[in-house]
Amino acid sequence: xxxxxxxxxxxxxxxxxxxxxxxxxxxxxxxxxxxxxxxxxxxxxxxxxxxxxxxxxxxxxxxxxxxxxxxxxxxxxxxxxxxxxxxxxxxxxxxxxxxxxxxxxxxxxxxxxxxxxxxxxxxxxxxxxxxxxxxxxxxxxxxxxxxxxxxxxxxxxxxxxxxxxxx
Amino acid sequence: xxxxxxxxxxxxxxxxxxxxxxxxxxxxxxxxxxxxxxxxxxxxxxxxxxxxxxxxxxxxxxxxxxxxxxxxxxxxxxxxxxxxxxxxxxxxxxxxxxx
Amino acid sequence: xxxxxxxxxxxxxxxxxxxxxxxxxxxxxxxxxxxxxxxxxxxxxxxxxxxxxxxxxxxxxxxxxxxxxxxxxxxxxxxxxxxxxxxxxxxxxxxxxxxxxxxxxxxxxxxxxxxxxxxxxxxxxxxxxxxxxxxxxxxxxxxxxxxxxxxxxxxxxxxxxxxxxxxxxxxxxxxxxxxxxxxxxxxxxxxxxxxxxxxxxxxxxxxxxxxxxxxxxxxxxxxxxxxxxxxxxxxxxxxxxxxxxxxxxxxxxxxxxxxxxxxxxxxxxxxxxxxxxxxxxxxxxxxxxxxxxxxxxxxxxxxxxxxxxxxxxxxxxxxxxxxxxxxxxxxxxxxxxxxxxxxxxxxxxxxxxxxxxxxxxxxxxxxxxxxxxxxxxxxxxxxxxxxxxxxxxxxxxxxxxxxxxxxxxxxxxxxxxxxxxxxxxxxxxxxxxxxxxxxxxxxxxxxxxxxxxxxxxxxxxxxxxxxxxxxxxxxxxxxxxxxxxxxxxxxxxxxxxxxxxxxxxxxxxxxxxxxxxxxxxxxxxxxxxxxxxxxxxxxxxxxxxxxxxxxxxxxxxxxxxxxxxxxxxxxxxxxxxxxxxxxxxxxxxxxxxxxxxxxxxxxxxxxxxxxxxxxxxxxxxxxxxxxxxxxxxxxxxxxxxxxxxxxxxxxxxxxxxxxxxxxxxxxxxxxxxxxxxxxxxxxxxxxx
Numbered sequence: 021x022x023x024x025x026x027x028x029x030x031x032x033x034x035x036x037x038x039x040x041x042x043x044x045x046x047x048x049x050x051x052x053x054x055x056x057x058x059x060x061x062x063x064x065x066x067x068x069x070x071x072x073x074x075x076x077x078x079x080x081x082x083x084x085x086x087x088x089x090x091x092x093x094x095x096x097x098x099x100x101x102x103x104x105x106x107x108x109x110x111x112x113x114x115x116x117x118x119x120x121x122x123x124x125x126x127x128x129x130x131x132x133x134x135x136x137x138x139x140x141x142x143x144x145x146x147x148x149x150x151x152x153x154x155x156x157x158x159x160x161x162x163x164x165x166x167x168x169x170x171x172x173x174x175x176x177x178x179x180x181x182x183x184x185x186x187x
Numbered sequence: 188x189x190x191x192x193x194x195x196x197x198x199x200x201x202x203x204x205x206x207x208x209x210x211x212x213x214x215x216x217x218x219x220x221x222x223x224x225x226x227x228x229x230x231x232x233x234x235x236x237x238x239x240x241x242x243x244x245x246x247x248x249x250x251x252x253x254x255x256x257x258x259x260x261x262x263x264x265x266x267x268x269x270x271x272x273x274x275x276x277x278x279x280x281x282x283x284x285x286x
Numbered sequence: 287x288x289x290x291x292x293x294x295x296x297x298x299x300x301x302x303x304x305x306x307x308x309x310x311x312x313x314x315x316x317x318x319x320x321x322x323x324x325x326x327x328x329x330x331x332x333x334x335x336x337x338x339x340x341x342x343x344x345x346x347x348x349x350x351x352x353x354x355x356x357x358x359x360x361x362x363x364x365x366x367x368x369x370x371x372x373x374x375x376x377x378x379x380x381x382x383x384x385x386x387x388x389x390x391x392x393x394x395x396x397x398x399x400x401x402x403x404x405x406x407x408x409x410x411x412x413x414x415x416x417x418x419x420x421x422x423x424x425x426x427x428x429x430x431x432x433x434x435x436x437x438x439x440x441x442x443x444x445x446x447x448x449x450x451x452x453x454x455x456x457x458x459x460x461x462x463x464x465x466x467x468x469x470x471x472x473x474x475x476x477x478x479x480x481x482x483x484x485x486x487x488x489x490x491x492x493x494x495x496x497x498x499x500x501x502x503x504x505x506x507x508x509x510x511x512x513x514x515x516x517x518x519x520x521x522x523x524x525x526x527x528x529x530x531x532x533x534x535x536x537x538x539x540x541x542x543x544x545x546x547x548x549x550x551x552x553x554x555x556x557x558x559x560x561x562x563x564x565x566x567x568x569x570x571x572x573x574x575x576x577x578x579x580x581x582x583x584x585x586x587x588x589x590x591x592x593x594x595x596x597x598x599x600x601x602x603x604x605x606x607x608x609x610x611x612x613x614x615x616x617x618x619x620x621x622x623x624x625x626x627x628x629x630x631x632x633x634x635x636x637x638x639x640x641x642x643x644x645x646x647x648x649x650x651x652x653x654x655x656x657x658x659x660x661x662x663x664x665x666x667x668x669x670x671x672x673x674x675x676x677x678x679x680x681x682x683x684x685x686x687x688x689x690x691x692x693x694x695x696x697x698x699x700x701x702x703x704x705x706x707x708x709x710x711x712x713x714x715x716x717x718x719x720x721x722x723x724x725x726x727x728x729x730x731x732x733x734x735x736x737x738x739x740x741x742x743x744x745x746x747x748x749x750x751x752x753x754x755x756x757x758x759x760x761x762x763x764x765x766x767x768x769x770x771x772x773x774x775x776x777x778x779x780x781x782x783x784x785x786x787x788x789x790x791x792x793x794x795x796x797x798x799x800x801x802x803x804x805x806x807x808x809x810x811x812x813x814x815x816x817x818x819x820x821x822x823x824x825x826x827x828x829x830x831x832x833x834x835x836x837x838x839x840x841x842x843x844x845x846x847x848x849x850x851x852x853x854x855x856x857x858x859x860x861x862x863x864x865x866x867x868x869x870x871x872x873x874x875x876x877x878x879x880x881x882x883x884x885x886x887x888x889x890x891x892x893x894x895x896x897x898x899x900x901x902x903x904x905x906x907x908x909x910x911x912x913x914x915x916x917x918x919x920x921x922x923x924x925x926x927x928x929x930x931x932x933x934x935x936x937x938x939x940x941x942x943x944x945x946x947x948x949x950x951x952x953x954x955x956x957x958x959x960x961x962x963x964x965x966x967x968x969x970x971x972x973x974x
Contacts, residue, residue, distance in 0.1 A: 045205030
């Protein structure tokens with residue numbers, strides 16, 4: 021019963037994600053695209069919940085929807101005068117891109133189908149967030165610290181890049 | 188599990204399409220976010236169904252999210268820079284890589 | 287002084303080199319150098335003669351090795367004996383006189399210096415020939431002499447007859463020289479040496495078979511036949527008169543043609559080993575002498591008369607030497623050797639004088655034909671006087687030098703009645719034709735007035751040598767007076783001194799013969815008691831035969847030259863058609879092959895090279911669309927390639943379809959895009 025409902029939820033979410041993603045890459049208005057992106061990100065967060073990754077879902081909502089999306093919208097606003105134009109938002113290599121994407125999709129699906137998966141449907145830890153916190157502070161402390169340095173570097177780099185010259 | 192992987196594949200393919208076709212640099216960045224998400228779905232799905240017990244996949248997904256955020260920051264900074272120097276962010280017109 | 291005799295030939299050689307390389311443009315200087323050098327040689331020769339006399343004719347030999355080989359030892363060396371000393375004197379004296387004479391005679395000639403350089407070269411060769419101590423060296427100088435003879439006969443090579451005469455002389459003597467070298471090779475093969483003394487020792491000791499000696503002797507005599515213009519190779523000498531007259535005097539009267547006689551005298555030790563060879567020599571000599579004398583009776587060209595006279599006199603000497611060889615071989619005593627060499631010496635002087643006198647006459651009247659002369663003695667006293675002296679000498683009138691030498695020769699024939707009769711006949715004819723010449727040229731009335739008016743005495747440089755030679759023509763024979771106990775015969779002799787008692791009967795006989803010859807000429811040509819033309823008419827067939835020189839030239843022409851020409855024509859035809867055809871065919875083949883190669887080169891190789899170029903350009907034209915600078919296009923390629931790898935991993939057939947489709951689309955798209963981009967880039971440029 022639970023499995024069936026989760027299946028239903030999954031397909032609903034998947035449908036939303038795919039449609040929204042297609043809108044993201046095809047809509048002419050970049051601002052609308054950004055809005056659909058937020059929709060996609062929410063959908064993905066829902067998928068995380070379905071996969072017993074509540075913490076990750078929270079992170080997804082916080083960082084992506086809360087920070088990255090806002091950042092993107094800021095960028096769109098800063099380069100705004102383009103967005104209002106009703107110009108073609110895709111270039112001439114659409115056909116080729118479709119062809120490649122289709123090839124990729126078919127190959128991926130084929131390989132997914134052909135691969136013999138050793139699925140072990142084992143129970144996930146009860147206290148997901150707690151476990152993650154412990155892992156980050158014990159086993160993955162070094163990558164965690166490095167990632168923080170990377171973030172700092174990205175921050176400084178972004179400031180350096182974005183500031184006006186001479187200021 | 189397979190349906191998750193298929194969803195990830197579809198999402199990734201759409202992301203690729205966006206990267207390849209979007210004329211707007213910000214659009215390209217958004218498509219990249221789609222691809223990150225597709226990869227994350229894969230990681231989390233694998234974490235749940237395959238391999239030893241633990242949350243390694245989710246940890247990795249967290250790192251991916253962080254890195255994606257950093258990437259978004261730097262990317263958008265570059266977009267701003269481009270906008271300033273080119274009076275636009277239309278990637279089509281950026282053909283100076285020829286030289 | 288004797289040790290340095292080898293220097294004598296080098297004086298003229300020095301002159302030759304100096305003229306050739308340094309003084310060709312200074313004509314006077316050239317002639318002075320040449321004459322100075324030959325005078326030095328003359329003085330040196332005098333010393334050699336004196337030294338030879340003081341050691342009573344003891345021979346001297348000196349040599350350095352030239353080619354040392356187990357089977358043959360060749361050397362360069364000199365062999366000095368009285369014969370050599372006498373020959374040195376003859377050559378240097380005549381050469382000096384002729385060269386001094388040539389200053390006047392050749393005056394104004396465009397190739398004056400060259401003439402003297404040739405004369406010097408000739409003198410060098412002749413002196414080298416004389417002092418050689420072996421047959422090998424002798425042959426070298428022999429050929430050098432032939433070469434200079436050729437050069438000097440053809441000196442006025444603009445004249446076809448002169449050029450032809452040069453060739454004729456060269457080729458004719460070459461026939462004799464072929465025999466000569468065969469003889470030398472026979473000696474080298476059987477005696478193992480070419481040194482005179484060693485060869486003669488082997489002959490004397492009987493190491494060599496008599497047959498070999500005869501063979502070698504006859505072949506070596508062939509050389510003498512060619513060089514001394516003996517029958518049947520005498521034909522070149524009259525033609526050789528095309529050369530300058532002093533040359534005729536030097537080479538074709540006094541020295542070079544005497545080389546044959548010298549050769550026979552030098553190789554006498556060889557000939558005495560074979561009575562057959564010696565007899566053949568004597569017969570050839572007498573035939574030549576008789577034939578030439580008869581021809582000389584009717585000729586009109588002054589130089590040709592003298593030329594035939596020379597041939598005749600040389601035959602006389604050869605005959606004497608041959609008789610000596612034959613007699614000695616049979617164990618008899620004979621004065622032939624002395625007679626031959628003695629006559630060689632005296633003849634050299636008076637014949638040189640005759641030629642120089644003739645040259646003087648020709649110089650004055652510019653014609654060779656004695657029928658156009660006459661009465662010249664009034665205008666050319668010195669020339670006429672000296673010419674008469676020489677004529678008397680050659681005719682054998684007491685007490686001139688020719689008398690003594692000719693007397694010796696007649697004495698040689700004492701034991702051979704036929705030879706004696708012929709010798710006296712020849713003496714008679716000699717006297718006759720010489721005085722026919724003298725009377726026609728110098729006495730009587732001028733037959734062509736304008737030539738007579740033009741005539742004048744020659745300059746001093748020409749008359750002095752005449753006078754000097756006239757003196758020698760008178761006195762040179764006195765060294766061989768039969769009453770002298772230490773005369774010529776006790777100086778120049780072969781193996782043992784032969785003292786012939788003076789034979790007054792023979793002297794009387796030869797004088798009578800000579801005088802009768804002169805008297806006949808006097809009657810016909812001076813007093814004109816008989817008409818020469820009437821006589822000629824009376825003996826018309828004989829006259830015609832003689833006038834045409836027994837048709838020997840014509841005979842050679844028909845028998846040898848024409849077939850040879852036919853044969854050479856055939857060879858030419860063969861060469862022109864068969865050989866050239868072959869050569870041209872090969873050439874044609876090569877050209878064709880080259881054409882093929884060129885075609886191959888042009889189309890295949892160049893095509894390949896150019897094709898590479900075109901392929902590169904086409905490829906570049908194609909691939910330049912790939913590098914269009916578009917970030918997204920690059921991304922597309924990267925991702926497309928990655929996707930391709932994935933597809934390949936999953937299904938290889940699908941990969942091929944994917945690859946094909948993607949490639950075609952990439953190309954089409956990139957082409958479209960580039961054209962768009964070019965527009966865009968121009969816009970961008972405008973913006974910048």
